[in-house]
Amino acid sequence: MTLGTTALVTGAARGLGRSIAEHLAGQGASVAVLGRTAESLEPVLAAIRATGARGIAVVADVTDLSAVTAAVADAEAALGPLDLVVNNAGLIDDSEVPFWETDPDRWWAVVETNLRGPANIDRAVIPGMLARGRGRIVNINSGFALRTDPNYSAYSTSKAALLRLSDAMAGPLAERGVYLFDVSPGAVATDMTAGMAMFEGKSDWYDKQRILAAVTAVAEGKVDTLAGRFLHAGKDDIVKLAAERADDIAERDARRLHLRPYGDDDPEG
Template identity: 55%
Template sequence: MGLRSLQGRSGLVTGAGRGIGREIALGLAAEGMNLALLGRHSATLTETLHACVRHGVKCVALAADVAHPGQVKAAVDSVRRDLGGIDLLVNNAGQVDRAEVPLWEADQAQWWQVVETNLRGPFNLLHSVLPGMVERGSGRVVNLNSGFALRPDGRYTAYATSKAALLRLSDNLAETLRPHGVTILDISPGAVATEMTANMPMFADMVHWGSIPYLVATVVDAARGRLDPLHGRFLHLGRDDLEALLRDAELIRERDARTLRLRPYGDEDPLAAYS
């Protein structure tokens, strides 16, 4: 049993049936948070639900595809009826390119399916969940992002493109949400051992994986509000010292750092003002 630091609050976790989503849900439940578990497969969601309720929390499992707005809206409406207002949204559901191939060799349907899950999915959840947070004047959103958002990768063009777009979406929302007391963060766990990464050839020889417990603890800290000073920023758990980032939070905001920005080639670059 955890410290129950989130007692009485409610969270919604997507992709909660397995992998990172399941572990995050269990970590939040251990801290007393009531949970809505969203995913496409009822069987795995039910297993996660049973594990969560052992922590003495209220929990509901909802089968829905995050890429479908109607299914998401129905699920969020159900969560509000069963658990009340949503204090924390964790956008974790995601897919990756099926094969390491250049874009012109990619399966077109699967490429768009990755983008729809990784970008349209979070948009659908944000569109349904944010009105309640804004109305209450409080709430926190954690988007599970990736280092792929920051660097080009010709092998995983759908995944990298969708994660970069997700980071830009958070950036576009940050200042709009600030006066409403809603925090949004993009957190990259680094390379962690999951079913998804196990099937990525680039990680075939990986020995030293990132820590899933550290990711879970970070999401719990975000739910508590400890990471609010880093609102609108990208955090990479595989590399970052979060304590150092928190100490420098004011400087990070002043310099508009930890966001996607154009890099000018010099002061004479006509687009330097957009950096």
């Protein structure tokens, strides 16, 4: 199988982002990798080109809209219009303490990277996708968006907000041929997750191949009916969900953020 896709992957210098970028290149996609420094991107760019795929490294801090806009322009000038964007760049709470004990600047840095980053990328890529009437965006989200941990307040806040932002955009975008997904890989072993206190001694990591397969399924257009829904690549067979349960999920308004009513008489129910 060869993907006739031009992709952009953020946070691609290491970890999951690098794995996704190299996987897409191995499937035949042209891949732009985005990171904070050119030096950090050199190994992954070399790996992409070693597959025979076209690739380019673009440098930006995802919280800087002007830098992101320029990076997207450079990527498209080199590789052509973007068909697929994977918003992977992210930070985690490194102090692992309750909110009131966190460093305020670091707390906001996590929120900005995880929320402003995808928002900036989306601002840069969506107008072109809408003009062409096609495109797919994958936000690498997390179960923390739904079930928080007191020691990861910035991360869980940012991921929940990202899920809500996607919820606001996905419907109108899908009507115009652009599909937006929030996909959690589950606890996949990376430099970031391996350093988290809650995962100390963990050995039963989710299989990274499942998130790679999920991104491929999105790129191939196999799961467009699930756009706007929270998907867990570590547990879900998303192709099967799209084929067998998409109508049911839509009818029940499943896999979206909701308040749970306290009873039948709850006015917010």
